[in-house]
Structure formats: C-alpha cells, structure tokens
Amino acid sequence: MLDDTLLADPRALAALDTGGVLRSAATAGAQVRSAAQGAAEADVASLAGHRPRALVLLRRPGASATAAGVLTALLGPAAPVPVVVTDSTPSWIGPLDVVVAHTAEATDAELADSVLLAVRRGAEVVLSAPADGPVASAGAGRARLVEPRIPVPPGLDLPRALAVGLATLRALGLLDAPLDPAMDVLADALDAEAERNQPGHEPFMNPAKSLALRLADHTPLLWGTDRLAAAVAAHGATALATHAGVVANSGDVTDGAGATALVRALDRGASGADIFRDPFADPDGLTETPPVRLVLLATGEDDPGQVTLRRTGRGWPSADVLHPVDEVARGTRHAALLRAALLASRLDVASVYLGLATRTIEPA
Structure with missing residues (x-):
C-alpha cells in the first residue's frame, strides 16, 4: 500500500x-556530460565521413532497448541508411556496417559474442559498457569503448546509453540537426528536471x-x-x-x-x-x-x-x-x-x- x-x-x-536511488536518478544530466566526454575520448568522432551500409543497434536488457527506440524514432522512416534493431549481431555483418551497443552488465555473454563477431568481421563498433568483463574484452583494441563514469543502480543508465548513441549518429552525419558534441543543452534540460x-x-x-x-x-x-x-x-x-x-x-x-x-x-x-x-x-x-x-x-x-x-x-x-x-x-x-x-x-x-x-x- x-x-x-x-x-x-x-x-x-x-x-x-x-x-x-533518488540521488542516482538525479544524475541524468551528469551522465550525459560524462558520456559525451567519454565518446570524445574514445574517438567516436573519427567515424565522420563514413556512410555505413547499415546501422545496427543492439538491443539488450535494460536501457539499450529504450535508447534504440528513441534513436530509431529520431531517424524516422527517411533515415539515409538502413537501421536494424536486433538482439544480436546479424550474420551478414561486415566492414561497411556500424554497430552500436550499450549495457550495464559487464558479463552479458550474448552481447560479448555479438561484439566479438562484429569486430572480427571488420565492422565499426561503438560500445558503451563497463571496462572490466567479457563484453569489453570482446572488443578490446578494436571497439570504441565508452566506460561509465557515474555508477547508478540498474535501470537508471538511459542517459548514458542515449548520449553515446547520439554521439554516434552525429559522427555519421545521420541527423539533420545534431546536438553539439558536449550535449550541454540536453544535460541542462535534465538538470532542470532533476531540480523540479x-x-x-x-x-x-x-x-x-x-x-x-x-x-x-x-x-x-x-x-x-x-x-x-x-x-x-x-x-x-x-x-x-x-x-x-x-x-x-x-x-x-x-x-x-x-x-x-x-x-x-x-x-x-x-x-x-x-x-x-x-x-x-x-x-x-x-x-x-x-x-x-x-x-x-x-x-x-x-x-x-x-x-x-x-x-x-x-x-x-x-x-x-x-x-x-x-x-x-x-x-x-x-x-x-x-x-x-x-x-x-x-x-x-x-x-x-x-x-x-x-x-x-x-x-x-
């Protein structure tokens, strides 16, 4: 009751x-800022000029499903490249494709297998995941890894997942009006919501x-x-x-x-x-x-x-x-x-x- x-x-x-938990829920703006900085340090911007054959958004348990839905909705049906939302890396993945994945679970074995397949096939991989564990190890040296810098309980990591995805879309030039690289406008809006x-x-x-x-x-x-x-x-x-x-x-x-x-x-x-x-x-x-x-x-x-x-x-x-x-x-x-x-x-x-x-x- x-x-x-x-x-x-x-x-x-x-x-x-x-x-x-309430304090963690109020860190949404800080998560966006730290993820934007992490994406810059992981050199996600170097994807600029790359027009992929397909953009693959890996949907795993947790925030990645929502992030994939938001990114897909932003791109809309007129997206300049095919957008594939899937639970695991498709068998046709290759060097012309870009894969984006997010997880808060460092030991997600299925995601680790997906990341390993994608990097072996030469695809560009942007990975938002903890630095320790099988998932990060699967992409070691070949995936652009954005590590979490603000620890939050399960289910409160959507801002990080969304920020990494937005950084990738910006680098690929897939959005008509991308956010600035620091994503300050998004972080400020979330800070104001936390204050309310x-x-x-x-x-x-x-x-x-x-x-x-x-x-x-x-x-x-x-x-x-x-x-x-x-x-x-x-x-x-x-x-x-x-x-x-x-x-x-x-x-x-x-x-x-x-x-x-x-x-x-x-x-x-x-x-x-x-x-x-x-x-x-x-x-x-x-x-x-x-x-x-x-x-x-x-x-x-x-x-x-x-x-x-x-x-x-x-x-x-x-x-x-x-x-x-x-x-x-x-x-x-x-x-x-x-x-x-x-x-x-x-x-x-x-x-x-x-x-x-x-x-x-x-x-x-």
Whole structure:
C-alpha cells in the first residue's frame, strides 16, 4: 500500500532511500556530460565521413532497448541508411556496417559474442559498457569503448546509453540537426528536471511526485501520441516494473485504442463507479483489479488531444497528459529530443518515489 505521507517528508524519504536511488536518478544530466566526454575520448568522432551500409543497434536488457527506440524514432522512416534493431549481431555483418551497443552488465555473454563477431568481421563498433568483463574484452583494441563514469543502480543508465548513441549518429552525419558534441543543452534540460523533482519539493510542485501519486493503486496505461513518445512510454513501463513492481501497459496510442478491453475499462472509469457491482460479493474488494489510469505522452509540437483525436477518432478527456511544452517551449531547437529525455527522467524518478512510498525498494 502507498504511504503518501512519505512523499511530503524529505527526511523520511532519505531514511528509506539508504541505497541513494533518488540521488542516482538525479544524475541524468551528469551522465550525459560524462558520456559525451567519454565518446570524445574514445574517438567516436573519427567515424565522420563514413556512410555505413547499415546501422545496427543492439538491443539488450535494460536501457539499450529504450535508447534504440528513441534513436530509431529520431531517424524516422527517411533515415539515409538502413537501421536494424536486433538482439544480436546479424550474420551478414561486415566492414561497411556500424554497430552500436550499450549495457550495464559487464558479463552479458550474448552481447560479448555479438561484439566479438562484429569486430572480427571488420565492422565499426561503438560500445558503451563497463571496462572490466567479457563484453569489453570482446572488443578490446578494436571497439570504441565508452566506460561509465557515474555508477547508478540498474535501470537508471538511459542517459548514458542515449548520449553515446547520439554521439554516434552525429559522427555519421545521420541527423539533420545534431546536438553539439558536449550535449550541454540536453544535460541542462535534465538538470532542470532533476531540480523540479527533488525530494524537498511538495508533491503539488514536484511533477514526479505528482505522477507517482496519480499512478498509485492503478494499472498505468502509458500511450505515446508520436513515435518518440511511444519509445519513452515503453521505458516508463520498464521503470515502473524495475523500481515499483508495477505492471503497466505501454505503446502507441493507436495500438492502445485497439485494445478493446482496456478501452472499456477506461470508459467505465471515466463514468464513475460500477452501479452493478455487488458489495456483498466482495466486501473487502480483495478480488478487484486496480482501476486503469491513462497517461498520454507527447513530444511533438501539436496538442496531444488533437493528435489522439486525429489518429484514433476519439479522445479521452480523463487522461493525464505529459507534454512538457512549459519546460521545453514550442519552436525550441531539438525540442522533441529534449522532451523525450525529460519525460524518461520524470518517469524514472516517479517510479523511484512510488517504489519508496510502497516499500518496494529494499534498503541497501
């Protein structure tokens, strides 16, 4: 059960958070800066002028799946080279291809095999991984290795994965408007989000706490109104499972609109209590499933309600909408990317708050 009084008590939160998970979640901006510096030292920029036959994004457990989704959405269907997202290096890999991989698990044997195959075939490999272990050893001397410099608990390393991927896309010239090499604008946006979400702020002033309270005792439905937001929604579902033990549905809003049972549950929730429910059949409500809570995520310029109406033919007035145009104003350069990173960070911190308030996060 949620102890909502904890979220208004910074000292109680600090006493529970003996592992420093909240502090780690606030390092997103620092992770971006350190990864950008690491990519520069690993000479990722030397890929400039190389137009690969294919860009291969290896999707491993953890943050790499979200990073791959965000990078693919940024490139879009008009990407100048084929983009392949796969769990392991394809058999056709060769010297004309570029492979990007990220992991927080130094002993991922399947990834180690993938890296070894890619370097043996002569592919260019950008590897974001710990320096010790089979994964780094597989690419020793041949992969551009970007080591983590800021240790974080499992599930909080997305900023590093994303920064290394963005550095690679910049070097390859695949983005129309790449970030500057230091990625200061992205890091600054994440620092500002961390400030908004700090434990000392009351829930009504803290967007992550507010979101945690809205999702508590519900089944979250995280639906993106654009491709980039859908990738972030998938990350949010993973964050909730990792830090709060909450099972969430995530995806694109058009896919969600086709899930008829969920849509019926949303409509029932919007209309109020079920008048046909027999309280004597289950007086304690122990067999009831948690009510659903729809959260629409958006990173584009258009109003997400209008986008949802256009894409699905209907709207959900009761939905929570996460469209950070106040934090990243319309017309801002790199707005969609900044909003996506900001929302991913907010979902991370909200999941940590929820995990602490429900005692799901165990003491260190």
